[in-house]
Amino acid sequence: MTPERASHTEGVISAALSIASDCFPGVLDPTVVRTAASLHDATKELDQISLCAEYGITPDRNMLACPSVLHAVTGAEYARRQGCTEEICSAIRSHTTGAPDMTPLAQVLFVADYIEPGRKHQSCVLLREEYMSMRGTPGCIDTITLRILDATLRHLLDRGVPIHPDTLTTRNFYLLKGTSNNDR
Ligand code: DGI
Numbered sequence: 515m516t517p518e519r520a521s522h523t524e525g526v527i528s529a530a531l532s533i534a535s536d537c538f539p540g541v542l543d544p545t546v547v548r549t550a551a552s553l554h555d556a557t558k559e560l561d562q563i564s565l566c567a568e569y570g571i572t573p574d575r576n577m578l579a580c581p582s583v584l585h586a587v588t589g590a591e592y593a594r595r596q597g598c599t600e601e602i603c604s605a606i607r608s609h610t611t612g613a614p615d616m617t618p619l620a621q622v623l624f625v626a627d628y629i630e631p632g633r634k635h636q637s638c639v640l641l642r643e644e645y646m647s648m649r650g651t652p653g654c655i656d657t658i659t660l661r662i663l664d665a666t667l668r669h670l671l672d673r674g675v676p677i678h679p680d681t682l683t684t685r686n687f688y689l690l691k692g693t694s695n696n697d698r
């Protein structure tokens with residue numbers, strides 16, 4: 515792992531532990547949170563196509579169109595081979611796109627990956643501040659999840675790259691979860 519990836523991983527571990535105790539007090543085992551965060555980008559620096567072949571994963575057309583998402587799928591399989599629970603593997607699998615109705619662990623990892631203290635991108639800084647200002651309030655994890663998805667979608671649109679359907683489905687899920695009006 516490069517020093518940059520190691521330091522990002524340390525940032526995700528500490529952010530995830532804080533978010534877990536802010537938003538799901540007494541629900542998540544800190545050891546489980548730490549394991550998921552430690553492994554979430556374990557395969558990020560490897561060649562994804564070779565790794566898929568080694569793991570017997572056949573990427574579908576959406577995955578091939580969005581290669582940045584593949585490390586989440588191979589990372590989940592890596593964790594499975596390391597003996598991690600399904601809860602951890604599935605949280606790793608959804609850490610890049612999110613997933614509708616994430617488990618507490620998956621949602622903590624998804625948010626921590628974006629707002630960990632080492633991220634310097636303007637939108638990460640702004641969302642980190644926004645999270646800090648509302649931490650502990652009811653629904654704050656869903657609000658920040660939606661904001662991250664919106665920022666990610668804007669970023670992908672600006673770059674003109676394909677949007678993975680899971681990113682869009684997740685955004686719609688948290689948008690509708692936060693409003694009673696289904697067609698705002
Ligand atoms: O692995 P990290 O850099 O820590 O963060 P990540 O797992 O969230 O990956 C971020 C990258 O994934 C970033 O380059 C944007 C990309 N990404 C996220 N959602 C999508 C996506 N790329 C495409 N093409 N489509 C998506 O829906």
Ligand code: FE
Pocket residue numbers: 554555558585586609610
């Ligand atoms: Fe990642």
Ligand code: FE
Pocket residue numbers: 522526554555627
């Ligand atoms: Fe990451």
